[in-house]
Amino acid sequence: MTKQIAIVIDSLAGGGAEKVMLTLAQTMLQGGHNVHLLVLQNFGLYEVPDNLSVHYWKASKNERCDALWGMDKLTQEFLVWVQGIQRQVGKFDLFISNLDKSNLLMSRSQLExxxxxxxxxxxxxLKKERRLxxxxxxxxxxxxxxxxxxKLITVSHGIEKEIQSSGFVHPQSVQTIxxxxxxxEIQRQAxxxxxxxxxxxYMVHVGRFAKxxxxxxxxxxxxxxxxxxPMVLLCNNTGKAKKMAKKYGVEDRIILPGFQGNPYPWIKHAKLLTLSSDCEGLPTVLIESLICNTPVVSTDCPxxxxxxxxxxxxxxxxxxxxPKSLAMAMDKALTQYPDTQTAEVLSQVSADNVAESYLALLN
Known part of the structure; x- marks a missing residue:
């Protein structure tokens, strides 16, 4: 039976959450369901396919959708907007909310x-924001x-365990998808x-320039x-990246083509992809690299x-x-690496299977 799905998200900025939700939306569409993107602020780097319905609440990122004061008014405006969309396209069978601004508004709106x-x-x-x-x-x-x-969905078992053990959030339910x-499609685009x-x-690092x-x-x-x-950096803010590379004496080792809407050819032709993060959710680029048959080295971050x-x-x-351990692992990966196609995770992240897991929430 055809379902009416709303995916709510802050924007279509060039991050991992936006990317995977676009993939989920397209997969559900191909499965015969009606999918609508409800985007709070109209800005971003990702293009929306012509067959995917997208609705923008605010015209730009300069229009506030959260505030220290006045959230009651904003929530009411948001609710009126969503209800207007439902009058046009029909009642949504499922809302999938993503990122902080959307989660705040959706929680206050009590849409079910x-x-x-x-x-x-x-x-x-929270630790990162405390410093700001x-x-x-x-x-x-x-x-x-x-x-x-x-009702929470976490994108990795590690996040699920953190939520259960920390006691900061007390959800009604939590499960990992x-x-x-x-x-x-990734292999085709590559x-x-x-x-x-x-x-x-060359080697490659894919990720926004952030601490x-x-x-x-x-x-x-x-x-x-x-x-x-050399190391290719596919990131935004290439000026800051270049300045930092100069500080550490590797300016001549890096290549800065900037953000790429299709990073897969860059990943496929690389000898190695490296992730150096302090924390992640489920790092998309590691899986994409394995799909492209490119070896990966990563910090064992949460x-x-x-x-x-x-x-x-x-x-x-x-x-x-x-840095020393990372350098040693990168050197070793360039000379000897296991078959990337043996990675067990590749059988668990098929878009069709993941879409079915989300649709099963309706049961």
């Missing part, structure tokens, strides 16, 4: 049935506490011809490596890498904030 997707470790995000000042910390704290009594990956690919061998991604650790590891292959890199691949997990 709603499942709230937790893409990152709650404790780590009391206002940012309060807004993050408020968004996380809004998950009390709600891995992010969806359209394996055949065959595309793109301008700017390096002529020789969580620890480019400083990556650059220190580059200096300690025996191998002198949460996700140790659920992806199991069996022989676990040898290439290294401690966080340890």
């Amino acid at each position: 049935p709603t499942y709230f997707v937790v893409h990152n470790a709650v404790a780590e995000e 000042g009391p206002v940012k910390y309060f807004k993050m704290w408020r968004a996380k506490k809004a998950l009390d009594g709600k 891995y992010n969806p990956f359209n394996v055949e 065959q595309a011809e793109v301008n700017g690919l390096p002529q020789g061998d 969580q991604k620890r480019h400083d650790i990556l650059f220190q590891a580059l200096r300690k490596m025996d191998n002198e292959l 949460h996700g890498p140790n659920e992806i890199m199991t069996g022989p691949l676990a040898e290439f997990l290294v401690p966080c904030r340890d």
